[in-house]
Amino acid sequence: MYLVQQVGGSWRGTWFKTKKLTPAPPWWSRPGHCHTGPHVVVQKSRQKGAHNNKQVTKGRKKERSSCQAVLDRFDQQYGEELGDLWASARAVLLQPPSWQYGVMLNRFSAVTDITQALQSQGFFTLLPQTNDSALLCNGSSTVSESKYQRGKDTLLPPHYISMCPPDDCRARPQPDSSFHALGQDPRSEPSLGSPRPSLQCYIHPCPLRFPSPAHRPGQLKQYYLLNAASLLPVLALQVRDGEKVLDLCSAPGGKALAIMQSAIPALLCCNELDPHRRNWLAKTLESFLPHPLNSSVIVSAQDGRSFGQTQAGLYDKVLVDAPCSNDRSWLYSCNSQQGEQRLQGRARLPALQAQLLRSALSAVRPGGTVVYSTCTLSSFENYAVVETVLKDFPEAEPDDLWEEIAVPLSNHFAFSSHPGHGQTPHKSTVSSYHRRLGVLVVPQPGKTWGPMFLSRIRRRK
Numbered sequence: 351m352y353l354v355q356q357v358g359g360s361w362r363g364t365w366f367k368t369k370k371l372t373p374a375p376p377w378w379s380r381p382g383h384c385h386t387g388p389h390v391v392v393q394k395s396r397q398k399g400a401h402n403n404k405q406v407t408k409g410r411k412k413e414r415s416s417c418q419a420v421l422d423r424f425d426q427q428y429g430e431e432l433g434d435l436w437a438s439a440r441a442v443l444l445q446p447p448s449w450q451y452g453v454m455l456n457r458f459s460a461v462t463d464i465t466q467a468l469q470s471q472g473f474f475t476l477l478p479q480t481n482d483s484a485l486l487c488n489g490s491s492t493v494s495e496s497k498y499q500r501g502k503d504t505l506l507p508p509h510y511i512s513m514c515p516p517d518d519c520r521a522r523p524q525p526d527s528s529f530h531a532l533g534q535d536p537r538s539e540p541s542l543g544s545p546r547p548s549l550q551c552y553i554h555p556c557p558l559r560f561p562s563p564a565h566r567p568g569q570l571k572q573y574y575l576l577n578a579a580s581l582l583p584v585l586a587l588q589v590r591d592g593e594k595v596l597d598l599c600s601a602p603g604g605k606a607l608a609i610m611q612s613a614i615p616a617l618l619c620c621n622e623l624d625p626h627r628r629n630w631l632a633k634t635l636e637s638f639l640p641h642p643l644n645s646s647v648i649v650s651a652q653d654g655r656s657f658g659q660t661q662a663g664l665y666d667k668v669l670v671d672a673p674c675s676n677d678r679s680w681l682y683s684c685n686s687q688q689g690e691q692r693l694q695g696r697a698r699l700p701a702l703q704a705q706l707l708r709s710a711l712s713a714v715r716p717g718g719t720v721v722y723s724t725c726t727l728s729s730f731e732n733y734a735v736v737e738t739v740l741k742d743f744p745e746a747e748p749d750d751l752w753e754e755i756a757v758p759l760s761n762h763f764a765f766s767s768h769p770g771h772g773q774t775p776h777k778s779t780v781s782s783y784h785r786r787l788g789v790l791v792v793p794q795p796g797k798t799w800g801p802m803f804l805s806r807i808r809r810r811k
């Protein structure tokens with residue numbers, strides 16, 4: 351077991367023995383996959399002399415058993431839709447110790463040596479960084495915008511360049527009464543004018559888990575743990591400084607945070623219907639974002655289905671990270687009754703998702719874009735929803751994310767572009783129309799990220 355501790359302000363790693371015996375090497379620890387195996391846990395400790403074994407036991411996840419009813423349904427549906435790809439996805443989903451974790455750094459947090467600790471453990475950045483961040487952050491967004499123009503329509507530009515608060519952030523739209531600004535606690539963190547890099551997510555080829563970020567009173571959290579595939583809808587959204595952005599289904603706020611790592615929008619409206627989850631969302635935002643951003647990042651409590659009517663055409667970009675059959679979590683439903691209930695309600699999801707997507711397309715301005723995403727493999731909640739909604743919106747046009755997202759990131763993620771082409775998701779086998787409906791990240795051995803479906807729809811001018 352590998353333990354990383356914070357000792358006197360720096361991070362130190364040590365190996366130590368554990369009593370756990372491993373019967374046979376599973377696929378993720380075989381040569382060519384991961385040499386370190388599933389028992390690698392990265393733990394940090396601030397307490398001098400803390401007992402290592404105890405901490406590691408605390409940090410290790412309990413073994414979970416899967417819900418048979420959910421698994422049977424998935425076998426039936428995904429076996430048909432994904433073919434052989436499902437067999438390997440299934441193996442990953444049923445082996446939580448094989449799951450990889452991403453570490454998204456918080457660029458608003460005070461500088462720490464986390465990067466060093468991550469790199470010394472073999473973590474690397476998912477998205478290549480430029481040095482532009484420090485160089486360009488001089489209080490103006492002009493340079494980053496001109497860089498973006500040069501590389502327009504590619505995956506890279508807006509996310510690799512430092513985002514400094516643009517002047518037009520001052521002219522913010524006034525929130526209506528259904529919104530409330532975040533808490534006003536002052537933060538002892540760097541001001542927005544400080545140089546800081548853009549979206550940075552560290553990943554590891556092995557299922558190495560960094561500990562959850564510690565709560566430090568009065569300070570912002572330094573990083574957010576996530577399934578790295580969750581960043582793809584945010585990358586596809588291509589948010590630029592000064593834009594008005596709506597995150598229609600926002601809690602617990604992972605993608606909203608990723609948006610704020612990528613750009614400084616004039617407005618980020620984080621909408622969430624469920625009150626309990628909305629509180630969670632507000633807490634997440636407060637823990638990661640500095641006080642000066644509180645008036646431009648707002649939490650809203652509307653039913654996302656009616657958002658498009660009340661705020662038609664107001665936003666440059668809208669993210670619909672829709673409620674869905676969350677495959678990973680549903681497989682581990684706490685009991686069979688919960689599993690059955692979820693499966694019963696599943697048939698209603700595509701209608702809800704289509705309503706949310708229609709509402710998003712109404713909320714976006716002509717020329718703006720909507721990204722629709724889910725964390726399920728189900729084609730009924732993915733391609734079919736997009737296809738249905740496009741029929742009602744002749745002014746909406748799907749973008750091809752294959753070249754932009756799937757090709758450049760295929761070293762890290764396993765993509766499929768349309769159901770029925772399970773074995774080899776190759777673009778030549780899929781019509782360009784179907785390819786434009788969206789791309790699907792399918793968990794695979796060694797690339798355990800996902801499930802994540804994303805589709806980008808542009809509203810014509």
Ligand SMILES: C[S@@+](CC[C@H](N)C(=O)[O-])C[C@H]1O[C@@H](n2cnc3c(N)ncnc32)[C@H](O)[C@@H]1O
Pocket residue numbers: 580598599600601602603604605606621622623624627652653654655671672673674
């Ligand atoms: C997949 S989760 C969003 C995850 C979030 N985007 C993130 O990255 O952390 C979907 C969310 O949509 C919310 N939701 C469900 N129905 C909704 C509706 N009609 N309007 C707005 N939000 C809704 C759910 O409560 C849930 O929090």
